[in-house]
Amino acid sequence: MHELALAVNILEIATEEAQAAAAGVIRRIVVEVGQLAGVENEALAFCFELARNDTPAAEAVLEIVTVDARGRCSACDRVQAVGLSVTGCDECGGGLEIVEGRELRVRSIDVD
Amino acid sequence: MCDTCGCNQTTSTESRTLRVEQDVLGHNDELARHNREHFAARNILALNLVSSPGTGKTTLLQSTLSALRDQVPAAVIVGDPQTSRDADRMAGTGAPVIQINTGQGCHLDAGQVHRACHQLDPEPGTVLFVENVGNLVCPALFDLGEAARVVLISVTEGDDKPLKYPTMFAGSDLCLITKVDLLPHVDFDVARCRDHARAVNPGLECLSVAATTGEGMATWFGWLEERRHQVMSQR
Numbered sequence: 001m002h003e004l005a006l007a008v009n010i011l012e013i014a015t016e017e018a019q020a021a022a023a024g025v026i027r028r029i030v031v032e033v034g035q036l037a038g039v040e041n042e043a044l045a046f047c048f049e050l051a052r053n054d055t056p057a058a059e060a061v062l063e064i065v066t067v068d069a070r071g072r073c074s075a076c077d078r079v080q081a082v083g084l085s086v087t088g089c090d091e092c093g094g095g096l097e098i099v100e101g102r103e104l105r106v107r108s109i110d111v112d
Numbered sequence: 113m114c115d116t117c118g119c120n121q122t123t124s125t126e127s128r129t130l131r132v133e134q135d136v137l138g139h140n141d142e143l144a145r146h147n148r149e150h151f152a153a154r155n156i157l158a159l160n161l162v163s164s165p166g167t168g169k170t171t172l173l174q175s176t177l178s179a180l181r182d183q184v185p186a187a188v189i190v191g192d193p194q195t196s197r198d199a200d201r202m203a204g205t206g207a208p209v210i211q212i213n214t215g216q217g218c219h220l221d222a223g224q225v226h227r228a229c230h231q232l233d234p235e236p237g238t239v240l241f242v243e244n245v246g247n248l249v250c251p252a253l254f255d256l257g258e259a260a261r262v263v264l265i266s267v268t269e270g271d272d273k274p275l276k277y278p279t280m281f282a283g284s285d286l287c288l289i290t291k292v293d294l295l296p297h298v299d300f301d302v303a304r305c306r307d308h309a310r311a312v313n314p315g316l317e318c319l320s321v322a323a324t325t326g327e328g329m330a331t332w333f334g335w336l337e338e339r340r341h342q343v344m345s346q347r
Contacts, residue, residue, distance in 0.1 A: 001218060001249075001250065002218055002219055002249070002250035002253055002254070005217070005219075005221070006136055006137075006253075009136045009137065009139065009140075010136055012139075013132065013134050013136070013138075014132070017130055017132050017134075018130075021128075021130055023128075023130075027127055031136065036279070037253075038249070038252050038253050038279040039253075084278040084279070084282075084312070095314070104135060104136045104137060104253075105132075105133060105134060105135045105136055106132045106133075106134050106136060107131070107132060107133060108129050108130060108131050108132050108133075109129070109130050109132055110127050110128070110129050110130075111127065111128060111130060112126075112127055
């Protein structure tokens with residue numbers, strides 16, 4: 001599953017940042033995962049536990065912050081919650097452009 | 113205590129938070145951008161073909177490559193967990209083919225496409241087909257630097273597949289409904305499938321094709337020609 005590749009990427013980013021800050025141990029990694037990012041949180045957590053062995057994050061906690069999906073109506077500008085299926089604007093039926101919910105990023109790390 | 117070795121200096125072991133704000137797929141996206149720039153600079157039309165395993169990507173490509181032979185330069189990068197069977201099948205079509213074995217990997221990434229392109233070195237004006245690993249989930253996250261993503265679904269699958277795999281269909285530019293010569297034998301409703309596909313991607317164009325009989329293939333070739341023309345006239 002692709003969550004393993006993502007977990008490896010997360011650990012690489014965290015390790016590089018920790019090394020740049022001359023920190024030896026990573027305690028926590030906070031990641032933002034949008035509802036529409038195509039990531040299964042449980043799979044990501046599982047793969048993280050596999051991938052963190054023998055890294056500076058071997059004991060680290062992975063904190064996943066979910067970002068709700070929101071869209072802006074191209075007709076009336078109203079921003080609203082959206083699901084995986086595209087529906088029209090709640091207010092006027094206009095087309096929705098996704099403005100939040102596709103994130104997949106490392107927000108911060110806690111280091112010693 | 114001592115000014116020589118610095119043992120009187122203490123380092124803080126307090127936990128601190130470092131802001132990172134980096135995209136997890138940043139490295140892949142950077143390589144994808146590089147690929148995209150390279151393709152644009154050489155007027156190469158790169159297409160990412162995705163589907164479940166067994167939908168007919170390789171058969172479609174065999175027919176397509178035969179049709180393009182001696183008319184339009186073409187090249188193929190094909191990804192499978194194991195074997196070179198797909199590359200072997202396309203060997204007689206006149207187009208150079210590179211097989212990538214992903215092992216336990218479930219998708220191709222921009223780095224693999226980048227390295228394969230160095231090996232292939234496609235000439236300007238080439239149509240580069242990337243046949244992704246058969247998988248409707250994972251490849252959706254990995255930009256390869258393609259000009260368009262083509263999602264295939266065969267009539268032997270469920271016509272509600274677009275609803276079940278919305279991320280893939282929402283991120284695609286063309287949907288090919290394959291094996292339509294089998295429609296008399298299956299329960300697949302083409303119109304319903306198109307409706308489902310447009311529910312998750314209102315702008316998604318859907319074409320019905322049968323690579324083995326040739327049905328609908330002229331329209332697919334027309335789509336290719338139009339896209340290639342767009343790429344060729346971009347400089």
